[in-house]
Amino acid sequence: MEDDDLHDDVLRQLETLRLSPERPLIVSDADEVIFAFVRGLEAYLLDNGHFMDLKSFAMRGNIRDSESGEAVSGEAVKSLINGYFSERTEHIEPVAGAADALAALSERSQVMVLSNLPLDCREARRRALVKHGMDYPLIANIGRKGPAMAYLAARQKAPMFFLDDIPHNIASVARAANGVTRLHFIADHRLRDLIGAADDADVRTDDWDEARQFIEGRLAAAGY
Numbered sequence: 001m002e003d004d005d006l007h008d009d010v011l012r013q014l015e016t017l018r019l020s021p022e023r024p025l026i027v028s029d030a031d032e033v034i035f036a037f038v039r040g041l042e043a044y045l046l047d048n049g050h051f052m053d054l055k056s057f058a059m060r061g062n063i064r065d066s067e068s069g070e071a072v073s074g075e076a077v078k079s080l081i082n083g084y085f086s087e088r089t090e091h092i093e094p095v096a097g098a099a100d101a102l103a104a105l106s107e108r109s110q111v112m113v114l115s116n117l118p119l120d121c122r123e124a125r126r127r128a129l130v131k132h133g134m135d136y137p138l139i140a141n142i143g144r145k146g147p148a149m150a151y152l153a154a155r156q157k158a159p160m161f162f163l164d165d166i167p168h169n170i171a172s173v174a175r176a177a178n179g180v181t182r183l184h185f186i187a188d189h190r191l192r193d194l195i196g197a198a199d200d201a202d203v204r205t206d207d208w209d210e211a212r213q214f215i216e217g218r219l220a221a222a223g224y
């Protein structure tokens with residue numbers, strides 16, 4: 001699949017959204033922005049004979065076999081992460097401040113979650129969002145996030161904001177939907193120190209209160 005193609009399964013979900021074009025739209029990633037993905041993954045790995053050695057901002061090369069200490073293959077990383085999603089999606093802890101900040105922002109904006117997770121984990125993630133006070137629409141995305149953001153931007157008149165931890169998603173949104181304000185956000189304290197601000201981000205912030213203030217400031221400046 002080309003980077004700029006919108007996957008049919010994603011399109012079908014986007015078509016079910018009922019958004020107001022005149023109301024600002026905040027689109028947040030879930031893992032490592034709303035949910036403490038890496039902390040939950042570490043626990044899952046330990047329960048399954050592996051551990052994480054956070055040397056770089058990547059899963060590949062950082063997941064090791066508990067007995068041999070060897071980094072596992074890319075295929076094994078994939079299958080461990082799939083296992084984590086299928087067994088634990090509903091139980092990953094929320095990031096501090098996320099629910100409060102989004103609740104405050106939703107007073108003048110629409111909020112939705114755009115998350116790269118297996119389609120069959122979508123309901124579990126929905127339940128987790130509701131359980132933690134974040135009952136917002138959820139789209140299970142496939143591939144980079146620019147195409148879905150371009151779809152939304154084409155239908156939206158009011159300002160849009162995008163939050164994600166992964167630089168290539170920020171870059172993809174910059175290419176596909178340049179009018180969207182992009183926040184680079186990494187919740188995990190260890191991960192956040194491993195990379196600087198993404199080149200295509202408007203701001204780097206790893207704190208929900210600060211993210212809320214930044215978005216509110218931009219909205220006020222734009223007359224919202």
Ligand SMILES: [Mg+2]
Nearest residue numbers: 029031032165
């Ligand atoms: Mg993420």
